[in-house]
Amino acid sequence: PVPCLDGQQSECARSVDCLAQEFWKGLSQAINEYVDSVTLEELANRSNMFIHLAILEDEKVVVISKIFPRARMQSTTQLMSQIGGILPMHCTGIGLLFLSQHDDKYCREFLSRQPLDRYTTTTQTEIPQIMERIQNIRDLQYVINNGEHDEGIVSACVPIYDYTNGMVAGISLGAVREAFERAGETHVLQMVQEAAAEISRLLGSGRRRF
Secondary structure (H helix, E strand, O other), X not given: OOHHHOOOOOOOOOOOOOHHHHHHHHHHHHHHHOOOOOOHHHHHHHHOOEEXXXXXXXXXXEEEEEEOOOOOXXXXXXXXXXXXXXXXXXXXHHHHHHHHOOOHHHHHHHHHOOOOOOOOOOOOOOHXXXXXXXXXXXXXXXXXXXXXXXXXXXXXXXXXXXXXXXXXXXXXXEEEHHHHHHHOHHHHHHHHHHXXXXXHHHOOOOOOOO
């Protein structure tokens, strides 16, 4: 899922300091072990939805994997995200999850430094609105992205934790709005929470709530 790790040895000049590579090595091992029940690929196929995995590097959300179902829906092929690409924090579920791990002071200061661009008709661009959203995410420990980055794409997003019980990655399960609503928010959320809980367990997390 990380193109520069496809070979036996990375030749990237940043490989020594690259958080994406180091994290993906551990996460990849966890995912490889996650085959006795439901793998991420199987989850994508079973739900007929797509999956994003992303980490935080230098205050930027970096996509490390994007998994489509076998019956790939044409309307999901135009997603703005790319493996290795950067996602905005203020309007993506995983970005908001990472922000929710910090206190209000940090979040306000961070958001004040960002352009807070409007990507879709549902993108929130005012700091008070985003801060209210972040507080809600802290309470729920998940977020439903309502097409705020990709028009018409809805996803359920939850954290992945490691042995420190800190958030080290985020995972989302999404689809076009009509398909998401047919599946039901509760059902989609349960599927992605189960996957996140299992990966977190394999990374050594002792958290019980997802």
